[in-house]
Amino acid sequence: MIIVTGGAGFIGSNLIRALNQRGESNILLVDHLVNGRKMHNMADLDIADYLDKAEFIEQIESPTFLNGVRAVFHQGACSATTEWDGQYVMMNNYDYSKRLLHGCIAKNIAFIYASSASVYGNGEHGFRVDRSCEHPINMYAYSKFQFDQYVRRVLPETKSPIVGFRYFNVYGPREQHKGSMSSTAFHFNRQVIEQKKAKLFEGCDGLANGEQKRDFVYVDDVVDVNLWFLDHPEQRGIYNVGTGKAETFNTVAKAVIDWHKEGSIEYIPF
Incomplete structure (x- = not known):
């Protein structure tokens, strides 16, 4: 089974669509459907099951819950750059991600997660995956930056496939x-x-x-990057995902x- 958190969202639903095109339908879609309009992103997807985010979080640390899972695409997050409730943002983007990361490490499950190019702030220090370039300027960016920092500390201690993607300005269908x-x-x-x-x-x-x-990148290209790393579990680390050219x-x-x-x-x- 493959788990996609944020599976009813923009990138998550496009990712599931691409998995379906590969013949993969043994997928657990995790989301928080307070905004029921996201069902339009789900209507044409073939999945094995749906689970609300709150219930999913409760079950993450159950000893058998992740049995049989081969990969987790962690796309779910509070993505509003205008959200200043720091406790809410950190709970959704940092604490939740840590718990899921450790659940995957315990069972050697590929953990492929969404970070953000917002960690670079206004970009005046450049866009390299390097601490000297990272200057988040809002709570969303800080939560993504702090989880990247946590992953950097964990990576040397495990051989599990762990990959983070700093998405630039993604556009396309299902948003x-x-x-x-x-x-x-x-x-x-x-x-x-x-x-x-x-x-x-x-x-x-x-x-x-x-x-x-801005560096505008099409969602299908972002999905292709996710799937490439699914197929190459020997590759680990944090990567920029954009075109490399600002328009x-x-x-x-x-x-x-x-x-x-x-x-x-x-x-x-x-």
């Missing part, structure tokens, strides 16, 4: 439930459909309008407009 946390590409697409305009921030700090840059918001907006063959860009105050 409609994320609201304000959806990708820039998603928002531009919706704006062009509804208003015939993509709204970009005006320039600041010496940048021209819409020339702010401007202007470039993304123009691509969306070109796709729809209509629309324009409107610059709004930052």
